[in-house]
Amino acid sequence: MAGGDGRSVVPARLPDDFLGRLVVDCPACGGYAAILPRDPSDVQASAARRMVCRDCGATRDKPQTPNGAPIDPFMGLAPRFRAATRHGDLVAWNEAHLDYLETYLSGRIRVEQRSADPAAPRNQTIVSRLPAWAKSAKNRDEILRAVERVPRERG
Ligand SMILES: [Zn+2]
Structure with a gap:
């Protein structure tokens, strides 16, 4: 939290803490879609994932990468929460x-x-x-x- 003295204090977090749920633009309708690992305990980039769109119900699957090779866990889709700056x-x-x-x-x-x-x-x-x-x-x-x-x- 940001305190009245202008300080913000956060605990150290690793990417794995957040990779269990990736919110993207649905490739079918542009709506809100979430990508979840098929096994919630495995959030590695190589893990099998499924995208489900909240708005139109579209689904897209990504199988586990052979040999655990990491690939883009976003499945090539656009992250929905983007802060555009100069x-x-x-x-x-x-x-x-x-x-x-x-x-x-x-x-x-x-x-x-x-x-x-x-x-x-x-x-x-x-x-x-x-x-x-x-x-x-x-x-x-x-x-x-x-x-x-x-x-x-x-x-
Ligand atoms: Zn959709």
């Missing part, structure tokens, strides 16, 4: 990811709380992988406005 698009994979980014970016002083787990990767967290322009203090107001403009449709 520097590029900031993409959120789902509502929780969007909220997480907004909370982090809202602070004038931003704190990512490190995991107490010494085995946790330090350079692969959501925050560490944000592009530099998105984290730049001088871009804060522009980036935050763009994130706030992204329509929040709850699936």
